[in-house]
Amino acid sequence: MAFTIGDMGKATGTKIETIRYYEKIGLLPKPARTTSNYRDYGQAELGRLSFIRRARDLGFSLDQVRALLSISGDRRCDCAGIDKIAKEHLLEVDRKLADLAALRNELKAVIDSCDGGVVADCRIIEALGPVPPG
Amino acid sequence: MAFTIGDMGKATGTKIETIRYYEKIGLLPKPARTTSNYRDYGQAELGRLSFIRRARDLGFSLDQVRALLSISGDRRCDCAGIDKIAKEHLLEVDRKLADLAALRNELKAVIDSCDGGVVADCRIIEALGPVPPG
DNA sequence: ATAGGGCCTGTAGCAACTACAGGGTCAAGG
DNA sequence: CCTTGACCCTGTAGTTGCTACAGGCCCTAT
Structure with a gap:
């Protein structure tokens, strides 16, 4: 006890x-x-x-x-306040899920574009935000 | 410039x-x-x-x-180090995705079980970690 | 000349803990 | 009886990745 x-x-x-x-x-x-x-x-x-x-x-x-x-x-x-908090939170979770799924695809694409060459040719580096040259 | x-x-x-x-x-x-x-x-x-x-x-x-x-x-x-970090990160993202999806289902179930009654009957409260009585 | 924007440094704050440092307490074994 | 080790106490500082001041300089336009 x-x-x-x-x-x-x-x-x-x-x-x-x-x-x-x-x-x-x-x-x-x-x-x-x-x-x-x-x-x-x-x-x-x-x-x-x-x-x-x-x-x-x-x-x-x-x-x-x-x-x-x-x-x-x-x-x-009454229960409504609790329900409200939970539903708002569910919306948040759904948003996060969508974001993560999109991120996953992009990340996958970036990884797939790399075939193990040298950095100079690496698509990951390229994909991650290079300046438009000039 | x-x-x-x-x-x-x-x-x-x-x-x-x-x-x-x-x-x-x-x-x-x-x-x-x-x-x-x-x-x-x-x-x-x-x-x-x-x-x-x-x-x-x-x-x-x-x-x-x-x-x-x-x-x-x-x-x-070479590119391998970068690839490694990215792949590890992809694993992490996949883990998070799975966790979030599970959470979403649970949250949804909790919300669905509440039909707007008074707190004393609210399943959300009940679902969220009550002590095994006794 | 003065008003407004932008820039500077440095410090403190946010979430949600986690990790010490420097002690007191308690039960078991020799 | 004493010691060892596991537990508990308080209080403060660290973590990650920023964000928000406070107090002040600078620059352009009116």
Whole structure:
């Protein structure tokens, strides 16, 4: 029922420094302390940290996570705010996907144009931004 | 033939501060100065900056750009080193693409599971890292 | 002469951590 | 009892790739 910061880290795959960092920026509450001044966490904190980590894995920014947490903490508030954040984030992800796919093709083309000759003839160098001569 | 730092920025879509930053970290050489101490660039520098920017757009890190530049600066060196960096980078991009695609699906599923009810019933909250109860 | 733009240096800030330095604490083994 | 090693503490500085001032000089046009 009581966890050290190390337990929390192991349970959620988070480095100790990161947990302290979350505390410092107010994402995690200041926990109780043992007599020897060790942080003393309970289930609630573990749940909150899991939530944060999961959301971060899904690519939400800390600000977005903060928003999600504050909405989810308010039982009277409806789901729409959360849905909005998630949908905006989905749009972002789709944009990134498209960009990366385009980049991939270009990169592939650049690589394919190189047949292992000397640099003077290398198409990669050429492809990567030479000045129009003169 | 002679460019100010502002010209360089306009020509390559780079902010002035960024150009000075590249100079500071040694990606761009220290340019000549006018009598009034303004940076005075030529074609070569413009080419180098274009190269850097293009490579950055393609997602190469500054360290990778540095490597590409040093390889491409050596005419005796063959193309293989460049090809290697580019291919490694392509692998990275493919990894990111796969991750993002997976994330997208998950995010989509999370959003679809929410039908606009109250937070207490919201699947998004539930999906985002709840503690296994007990 | 003065207003506006552009340029200069240097420092501090952003995200989101990560990595020390320099200590205190605790459980196990000799 | 003492020591070893693993854990914890605080606080600060580093990372990447810029971006944003602050405070000041310069240059052109009116």
